[in-house]
Amino acid sequence: MQQAVKANAARALDVEDLSVRYGTSTAVDGVTLAIEPGEVVALLGPSGCGKTTLLRVIAGFVRQAAGRVRVDGATIDHLPPNQRNIGIVFQNYALFPHMTVAENVAYGLRARGLKGPDVQARVSRFLETVQLGGFKERLPRQLSGGQQQRVALARALAIEPSILLLDEPFAALDRNLRLDMQIEIKRLQRTLGLTTILVTHDQDEAMSVADRIAVMNKGRVEQFGTPVAIYDEPQTLFVNGFIGTTNLMNGTIASLQNGMATVTLDAGASVTLAAPNGLGLGAPVLMSVRPEQLALSAVPGPNAWKVEPGLALPIGAQLVHEARATDGTFLKIIEPRRAVSNDAARAYCTLANDARPTLFPRST
Amino acid sequence: MRKLAEWQLALPLALAFASIFLAPLLMLVGVSFFNDDKITQPGFGQWAKFLGDPFSYKVIADTMLLGLKTVCATIVIGYPLALIYLDASPRLQKVLIFIIVMPLLLSVVVRTFAWIVVLGREGVVNTLLMQLGIISEPLRLLQTELGLVISLTQIEMPLMLLPLISVMSRLDPNLRDASSALGASRWRTLFKVIVPLSMPGLVAGCLLVFASSTTAFISQTVIGGVRLIYLPLLIWQQSLVVFNWPFAAVVSLTLLVSVLTVVSALSYLGRRSGGYVHG
Numbered sequence: 001m002q003q004a005v006k007a008n009a010a011r012a013l014d015v016e017d018l019s020v021r022y023g024t025s026t027a028v029d030g031v032t033l034a035i036e037p038g039e040v041v042a043l044l045g046p047s048g049c050g051k052t053t054l055l056r057v058i059a060g061f062v063r064q065a066a067g068r069v070r071v072d073g074a075t076i077d078h079l080p081p082n083q084r085n086i087g088i089v090f091q092n093y094a095l096f097p098h099m100t101v102a103e104n105v106a107y108g109l110r111a112r113g114l115k116g117p118d119v120q121a122r123v124s125r126f127l128e129t130v131q132l133g134g135f136k137e138r139l140p141r142q143l144s145g146g147q148q149q150r151v152a153l154a155r156a157l158a159i160e161p162s163i164l165l166l167d168e169p170f171a172a173l174d175r176n177l178r179l180d181m182q183i184e185i186k187r188l189q190r191t192l193g194l195t196t197i198l199v200t201h202d203q204d205e206a207m208s209v210a211d212r213i214a215v216m217n218k219g220r221v222e223q224f225g226t227p228v229a230i231y232d233e234p235q236t237l238f239v240n241g242f243i244g245t246t247n248l249m250n251g252t253i254a255s256l257q258n259g260m261a262t263v264t265l266d267a268g269a270s271v272t273l274a275a276p277n278g279l280g281l282g283a284p285v286l287m288s289v290r291p292e293q294l295a296l297s298a299v300p301g302p303n304a305w306k307v308e309p310g311l312a313l314p315i316g317a318q319l320v321h322e323a324r325a326t327d328g329t330f331l332k333i334i335e336p337r338r339a340v341s342n343d344a345a346r347a348y349c350t351l352a353n354d355a356r357p358t359l360f361p362r363s364t
Numbered sequence: 365m366r367k368l369a370e371w372q373l374a375l376p377l378a379l380a381f382a383s384i385f386l387a388p389l390l391m392l393v394g395v396s397f398f399n400d401d402k403i404t405q406p407g408f409g410q411w412a413k414f415l416g417d418p419f420s421y422k423v424i425a426d427t428m429l430l431g432l433k434t435v436c437a438t439i440v441i442g443y444p445l446a447l448i449y450l451d452a453s454p455r456l457q458k459v460l461i462f463i464i465v466m467p468l469l470l471s472v473v474v475r476t477f478a479w480i481v482v483l484g485r486e487g488v489v490n491t492l493l494m495q496l497g498i499i500s501e502p503l504r505l506l507q508t509e510l511g512l513v514i515s516l517t518q519i520e521m522p523l524m525l526l527p528l529i530s531v532m533s534r535l536d537p538n539l540r541d542a543s544s545a546l547g548a549s550r551w552r553t554l555f556k557v558i559v560p561l562s563m564p565g566l567v568a569g570c571l572l573v574f575a576s577s578t579t580a581f582i583s584q585t586v587i588g589g590v591r592l593i594y595l596p597l598l599i600w601q602q603s604l605v606v607f608n609w610p611f612a613a614v615v616s617l618t619l620l621v622s623v624l625t626v627v628s629a630l631s632y633l634g635r636r637s638g639g640y641v642h643g
Contacts, residue, residue, distance in 0.1 A: 008522045060543050081544040094538035098560050107556070108546030159546060 004120070010193040011162045013058070016347035018067030020053050020219075027053040028064070035212075040189055040196045044203060046242070050219040051199045056167050058197065060084050082111070083289055087161030087194075091168040093152040095140040101124035101127065101151050102136040106330040108159035129188065146177045157192065164189070166197040169171035170205055182209050203243050207231070215239045237360045240288045247294065247331045249287045249337045250362065255282055263287060263359065267325035269305035271351055276359040284362040291334040293355035296321060296346040304348040307331065323349060396613035403610060410610045414618070424622055427594040430509065430516075431501040431578035431626070438524040438573050439566070445521075447558075464525045467518065476586045479515035480506060483587070490606040507589035515587050516577045523576055524569035531565025532558070567634025571627050578623055596617040 005364045013035040020028040028050040035041050043051035056062040058069055060081035068075050077083050085274045095104050114122075127133050140148055149169065151159035156164060169185065170178045186209055189196050200206050206213045214224045215238070223230055223239045234240035241248075251263040254270060261275035263285060271287070279285060297304055310322035314337060321333040331349060351357065399409035414420050449460050467475060482488045483505040490502040503513035535558070543553040559566075581596035588594070595615055603612035 059541070059545055061544075082540065082547045083543075085547070086545060088542070090538045090542060092536065092538060094536055096539060096542075096561075097559060107548070111543075111546055111548040111552055115553060155542075155546065256632070274426040 001220075010068075011195050012037045013163055013195055013197070014068075014070040014073075015058070016068045016070070017055070018054070018057060018069065018078065019065045019099045020057060020062060020249070023186045026219050028057070030067070031216075031219070031221050033214055033221065033224060035195060035197070037195055038193045040186070040197045040209060040211045041199065042200055042206035042213045044200055044206040044213050045216035047201060049216040049218050051201075052167060054090075054216075055167055055197060055199050058163070059086055059088050060167055067210055085159065085161050086163045086165060087156030087159060088165040089149070089152045089156050089167065089169050091171055093140075093148045093172075095148055095151055095155070097140055099139075100136065101132065101138050101143070102139065102141070104151055105155045105158050108155060122158055126158045129157070130154045130184070130238055145173055146181060149173065149181060150184075154187070157194075161194070164194045166196065166198045168201070170200070170202070179204075180235070181241075184207065202213060208258070215242060232356065233247040234288070234358055237286065237288070238305060240358060240360070245291055245332060246288045247291065247329070249289070249325070249329055249331075250327065251285050251287050253279060253281055253283045253285060260361065265305060266327040267305040267307075267349075268327070269303055269350075271303055271357075273357055273359060276361075279359065279361055284364045286362045287357050289351065289357035290358060291320070293352050293357065294331065294333040295335065295350055295352045296323070296333060297347045297348045297350050300348050301350070304350040306347060307349045310348065325349070381455070392613045392616055395610055398610040400608075401608040401610060410608075410614045413613065414614045420618075423556055423593055424618060426509075426592070426624055427578050427596075428626060429593060430512065430584075431574040431623075432490055433509075433513045434516045434520060435524075435570050435573050435579040437513055438521055438569070441517065442521055442524040442528060442569065443566070444560075446532055447554075449525075449529055449619060450532050461529075463527055464522055464529075468522050471587075472519070472580075472582050473586075474517055474524055476583050478514065479511075479583075479587055483515065485513045507588060507591055509588070509592060512584065512588045512592065516580060518584055519580070519583060520573045520577050526574070527568035528562060528565040531568075532562050535561055563634060567631060570602070570630050570634075573625055574630065579619065589615035 013033075015031055015033040015035075018028055018031045019026060031050075043054060045051050053062060057064050060076070060079060064077070066210050068077055070076070072094075096107065099107065105126055106119045109122055123136070124133065128138060130153055131148060132150050132154065135143065135147065135151075138149065143151065149172075166185070170181055173181060182205065185196075188194075196207060198206070199327070210227065212224060213228055213230050215222045215230060217238045223235045225233075230239060230243055234243060240246055248251045249265050249267060251265040251271075251332060253261050253275075254264045254276055255262045259275050260272055261279070262270055262272045264270045265287065273287070296307075296309070300306070305325055307323040307325050310324060312322070313320045317337055319335050319337045321335065323331045323333060325331060333349065395403060395407065396410060397406055399405040400405040430450070445464075448640065449457060449464075452460060480487075484490070485502045485504075485506075487505070489505065490499075493499045494502065503512070539557055540553055540560070543557050544550075548556065561606070578594070579596055581600065585595050585597055585600070588597075590597070599612050599615045602608045602615060
């Protein structure tokens with residue numbers, strides 16, 4: 001207890017087949033997540049996808065209709081929120097407006113029956129940890145948004161929770177502060193070895209902070225994996241569309257051989273890709289390809305399709321081209337900026353050398 | 365010209381205020397400084413008479429106590445009601461707010477006579493208690509302070525509940541969750557978070573209930589009868605029965621000053637305990 005902050009033993013969190021219903025609508029629908037001790041997991045999805053409800057179930061504010069939540073193997077479903085020892089930072093921080101910063105941080109300690117110097121020592125320690133040592137006697141409304149969030153974090157950490165929950169923690173911060181706080185939270189989480197769940201609708205935030213991301217849609221987890229896997233190997237069309245920017249092109253499977261599929265694109269070219277499971281010969285498909293996996297070329301060929309180049313926008317070190325394929329599909333193509341580029345001549349689009357597009361079944 | 369326009373806009377209201385509130389008040393003060401009931405001889409006689417009589421102080425104290433007891437009763441019953449309202453579903457909230465506001469929609473006379481039916485010797489309360497075998501003799505509730513406080517509590521309840529609910533429903537619901545997640549029990553959350561933050565509403569409610577119950581002439585006389593004497597009854601007797609207007613003016617001003625004193629004390633306390641909540 002003497003040192004700055006001691007690392008707790010990290011806890012595993014298991015969510016098993018969890019469902020939440022509000023009346024007739026299902027907010028969370030059979031979600032299962034196995035979260036490793038010390039891991040940071042982001043629940044990512046559009047608003048109304050059930051991510052916040054899932055967080056509130058873990059915290060104990062909402063009762064599930066079915067399923068279990070386990071911390072280190074023991075179910076916590078029967079416990080009220082005040083006995084779960086789970087720290088939560090709310091989107092609006094929910095600091096007690098009538099208490100000073102120190103009183104806010106001390107609140108959870110006092111509720112646990114701690115008194116006097118013990119409380120003071122821990123309050124000081126955690127306020128130092130979030131670099132707000134000199135702000136003890138301020139009221140929350142006298143602090144900036146970033147400082148308020150640090151207080152909320154210190155308040156949640158002071159009870160030495162087994163799990164830390166963050167509900168859209170960066171949404172109310174401006175851009176520069178957001179990055180600082182992301183780094184700060186990551187640093188604290190590492191030092192404390194806390195299993196952390198983060199709810200966000202911002203994919204960049206999820207990518208930069210989380211070890212693994214659970215992409216949610218309509219109450220279900222569409223994909224649970226590392227940021228790289230989510231970006232490069234999206235398993236569903238929803239994940240594919242929600243993460244990053246993508247181009248979708250219509251095509252048909254023309255041949256299947258040795259696990260490779262040749263797809264005839266409606267835009268007038270054929271490309272050979274890893275064959276998706278469960279799609280047979282002649283199946284209509286959607287090819288999803290990231291803008292940076294496309295290239296413009298001046299040379300026609302069987303693997304290149306004709307496009308009508310449109311606007312080219314320089315964004316930082318990149319050049320974003322807009323082009324229209326002959327079947328009417330609008331494409332976005334990102335290339336590194338080069339000194340010379342004669343767009344008018346480069347009227348063909350191909351897959352870049354290392355491109356790994358994904359095929360999804362298409363309903364016709 | 366534009367500067368003038370601003371205060372000119374307030375002029376009609378100011379005139380109305382001056383003519384229907386300020387002028388009568390000044391007349392009241394003026395009338396109180398006459399010795400005889402014909403209002404011909406100026407002097408401090410009526411004040412001396414009122415303030416020299418120990419009975420006056422008893423009436424003042426009774427009136428203030430009646431107000432304080434009603435305030436306490438409305439807090440004890442109203443605060444839990446406000447908490448229930450806060451937890452209710454939106455549909456139930458609509459029903460509750462209708463029930464809460466209903467006393468305001470009925471005439472005071474009707475409400476008061478209803479309480480006579482409820483509290484009387486053969487009334488609902490006595491019949492029920494006797495049939496349950498809790499009492500053998502009917503309780504005397506009418507023309508007692510207890511009966512008066514019971515009925516005033518119901519009649520003044522909206523004045524406590526409305527400000528309380530309006531302040532409470534503006535509280536961030538996350539605060540309760542935050543308190544709970546930090547390990548606080550429901551009681552701790554109530555006394556450390558909800559009560560301090562709802563203080564402005566509570567104080568407003570207390571002020572309204574106090575001012576309204578100390579001056580509730582109809583309820584005081586119909587339920588309390590003539591045996592329980594409060595300042596409003598004294599004013600009525602002096603002005604409309606005895607026609608001693610100067611004395612009635614003295615009593616009126618006493619009521620005004622006493623109520624204002626308690627009200628300012630309450631709002632001072634309220635500002636000290638709840639002033640930091642806003643802003």
